[in-house]
Amino acid sequence: MNKARFEAFSDGVFAFAITLLVLGFVLPDLRGASNRTLTIALLHLWPNLLAYALSFGVIGIMWQNHHALFRLVARVDRTVVFLNLLLLGGTAFIPFATSTLGSYPASAPATFLYGLVLSYCSTAYNLMLAHLVRVRAFFPSVTPETIAATQRAYRVGWIAYVTAAALAMIVPVVSFAAYIAIAVYYLVPRGVDADLADDSTS
Amino acid sequence: MNKARFEAFSDGVFAFAITLLVLGFVLPDLRGASNRTLTIALLHLWPNLLAYALSFGVIGIMWQNHHALFRLVARVDRTVVFLNLLLLGGTAFIPFATSTLGSYPASAPATFLYGLVLSYCSTAYNLMLAHLVRVRAFFPSVTPETIAATQRAYRVGWIAYVTAAALAMIVPVVSFAAYIAIAVYYLVPRGVDADLADDSTS
Amino acid sequence: MNKARFEAFSDGVFAFAITLLVLGFVLPDLRGASNRTLTIALLHLWPNLLAYALSFGVIGIMWQNHHALFRLVARVDRTVVFLNLLLLGGTAFIPFATSTLGSYPASAPATFLYGLVLSYCSTAYNLMLAHLVRVRAFFPSVTPETIAATQRAYRVGWIAYVTAAALAMIVPVVSFAAYIAIAVYYLVPRGVDADLADDSTS
């Protein structure tokens, strides 16, 4: 498997999934209704907007992590392709989880489903990283410290998502807020990402 | 962050968002109806067609501006990636704003929402440009005059969109016409774009 | 405007539009219905399947023509980008024209709309070619004979589409059959395409 095509395919799925998020916005048929009714219907979409912004950040971060990770990787074997398909399957599911979250923002089922999908994606990332470490797929120039820092960052992310998902059962609104907090937190460079920031001209 | 992948991802979202605009066309179920009924239903979609053509132009221009801007840029840091995500989040929202505008073309809420989204995108562009200037991310060959011309063009665009959006509150039809006028105006090369026209063979 | 990015963006729209054609297949909610009812509902989609196959061919041909044309082109100016946007706007509209044709296959309005869109796209191609000839945008190695053959092929295509669209007013089924005949005909190499077949290894 050619690494460039592997990345191009993954990028395609990330870009398509992020753009499909817009299908979470649906208006009832209001033809003939007053401006006031239409305005209220639009304003009632604010949880959908929040879920849209959240998922745009989440998929954006996943795409960045994917690049940051595979910049360090010299070769891609069939197991990586398989684990990557599992990851992309979760990513491509996010538009549905997002529209459900936007439609039922304070409900336990929708908040839990959303956390389940993110926990699943995070699990796939951790499995992929574990495999890459096991088969020594990294460029020789990648230091053990960088790999260890990446592993720590991935594990912390996994714990955060699983915890937020579990919270959904008890206090859905806190869980929703936690997803937003995690997304905001991850938009700040750390670990492998901070490392990349140094040579961002490449 | 690799600049080529950054551009490829952005291009993907632009191309995908522009193609999703077609989902703004929806016919009621007319199976068994007369040709006349179907013809009338199709003709009643003319505001959707107008909104479709407008947004096709708008996203096309945004895509061109994105290229014109990043042709001048030597490196992409995490802040640019973040601001770019904000921009793409606005772009990917345009299909919904377009279908709303097409369905309620003369209404204040739909016209205002459309202007709000374009103003938001323009704001993201201005913030991105300001950051690129601040961190001196441009190629050494880019003259201060080119940068200043680009900044002026971006500010004028921002003022135009915000003004048109504000008009939506009072005279929605004029606001709609203003969006079209701005799109037509921007399809003519100016500033950074005119500069590119000189070496269009590259 | 960089030619490679111009082509990549166009390819993206072609690939997305061709894949969106599948949204023309919609089943009514038949949960709990018998196998017989579901089978009949699926078989009733045969005009949609015909329209799907037709449009898949049409967009596939347009994509091939785009490549065949721009292989001859050395530089892309702003006018080409603009005319190309007009072309892509027609291409991205094809999924809607297709689902309308599939839902009302023997009706004059749906058949005419379909022909109108293809005539529009053919017009955009002819305008683009005329501009490329006017500004001498072709590689020096491209012979006047190749250009003349391409122009003839484009004009014939335009006449075919406009004639088939006009037929829709009188005998919609013949018009539908004509679209299929034109698509089948264009899948055989001619003019600029036959020229390319000689050096298909590149």
Place this chain on the structure above:
Amino acid sequence: MNKARFEAFSDGVFAFAITLLVLGFVLPDLRGASNRTLTIALLHLWPNLLAYALSFGVIGIMWQNHHALFRLVARVDRTVVFLNLLLLGGTAFIPFATSTLGSYPASAPATFLYGLVLSYCSTAYNLMLAHLVRVRAFFPSVTPETIAATQRAYRVGWIAYVTAAALAMIVPVVSFAAYIAIAVYYLVPRGVDADLADDSTS
């Protein structure tokens, strides 16, 4: 036809079709319903999830096979482009077959439709391979053994899909299980794929 663009276009359709699978998940409007009702509605989507995972694997495998095959191919002629369009037309149809399978998982019509589409795609692959062999389109370094192994693998796949599709008429659930078994089986490298695993760094 340029081979790189041929592959990029195909990749775009594969990536887009795989992402469109998510549209198979549709919830009824449950606003105001209890958490229990929403949870039950989500759990009732399990056949859709199964069909989603199956088709994600199927399209993922088709994409891998496409790469594995065209890595061996030196040149792409018009016939290959045509046969590839037939293949992509089947691939882009998979989201509809998947949502039908997910909605009517134990029904003969939905299971048969799904098998029909996969058999069709497998037929297109076999025709494409037969043509590539006939015109000797492979790189000189590709051994007759590799080609023969690929042909055997493709024929076995075809027989498997046609058999599973035929089963749908009699025992739909067994047919569904067979699709899953085939997908799982093909995710393990064999023939041309195993060959590629040796030089996965390229």
